[in-house]
Amino acid sequence: MTLSPTLPDRFRSLLRRGVPVVWRRFLALGLVLVALSTFFWPDVGHPAVVATRDLPAGVPLGAADVRVASLSSAVAGSFSSPEVVVGRALAGPARAGVPLTDFDLSVPADLASVAVRVADQELASVVRVENRVDVVSPTGEVLASDAFVRETRGQVVVLTLPRGNAARVAAASLDHALAVTLR
Secondary structure, three states: OOOOOOHHHHHHHHHHHOOOOOOHHHHHHHHHHHHHHHHHOOOOEEEEEEEEOOOOOOOEOOHHHHHEEEEOOOOOOOOOOOOOOOOOOOOEEEEEOEEEOOOOOOOOOEEEEEEEEOOOOHHHHOOOOEEEEEEEEEOOOOOEEEEEEEEOOOEEEEEEEEEEHHHHHHHHHHHHHHEEEEE
């Protein structure tokens, strides 16, 4: 009787004999360890723009002032790209390593934020932060178009829009609840 030197023949002979119980248990233990390690595997993180050093309020941000860091959980209103914040000024001081959010950045000089009471409660519950809306007076006049929703609280919506329109919207909202249309 001669032994076959080819690898496929050796493999077939091993399959005919069967895999020993010890190897099957070792394989099962290995699969359990792989499953446990993937269950406890850390999250890859959520990118967020953070300050590289302590920054004072009112200073325009430069590329060296911010970097992208990976956080364990998402931060509401944070930015994932530094290009969005470079050139904008901080509304208040920022600590090094702390994520920058939309509320940390000041509104550009040509824009203003206005709180508006929305006439339709159901519509107010649909409006979300970062939506774009048009503001309509009770008489049907469009007071502002393409306003950015900065914050929502019940029936009140904080909008960021050009200064000229902001004054008209603020004056109209003193007397009446206003309508908004989603874009």
